[in-house]
Amino acid sequence: MSNEPSVFSRIIAREIPADVVFESDAVVAFRDIAPQAPVHLLVVPKTERYRDVVELAAGDPALLAEIVATAKRLADEHTGGEFRLVFNTGASAGQTVFHVHAHLLGGGLPEGTLGH
Ligand code: AMP
Numbered sequence: 001m002s003n004e005p006s007v008f009s010r011i012i013a014r015e016i017p018a019d020v021v022f023e024s025d026a027v028v029a030f031r032d033i034a035p036q037a038p039v040h041l042l043v044v045p046k047t048e049r050y051r052d053v054v055e056l057a058a059g060d061p062a063l064l065a066e067i068v069a070t071a072k073r074l075a076d077e078h079t080g081g082e083f084r085l086v087f088n089t090g091a092s093a094g095q096t097v098f099h100v101h102a103h104l105l106g107g108g109l110p111e112g113t114l115g116h
Pocket of ligand 1: 096
């Protein structure tokens, strides 16, 4: 595994730019650079200790709960409170950044689009 900081750690350190919409002691949220919905935010713990949501749930369930609560708060602000939360887990499921993150998608998602 690489010891280089993840792209998200570099955003958190402000080494690369991002459109940050929320930040707390433990969590940051910013707009996805390649949006796949009218609203597409990433909710990311500041620690990159956990590769995916399975590791996070086992290692720090309170931090996972904070990510979900943050997503709800951001959805209230950006999507009228309704949203889809996606944690890609593994390369064959589309995960490309192995620093756990939630995709918060919303703002008008048609039914039957999950998995497309
Ligand atoms: P995943 O494929 O689930 O690992 O999600 C990684 C997401 O990070 C993708 O949706 C990318 O578009 C997004 N992404 C990668 N680099 C950046 C960046 N510099 N700023 C914002 N989003 C990014």
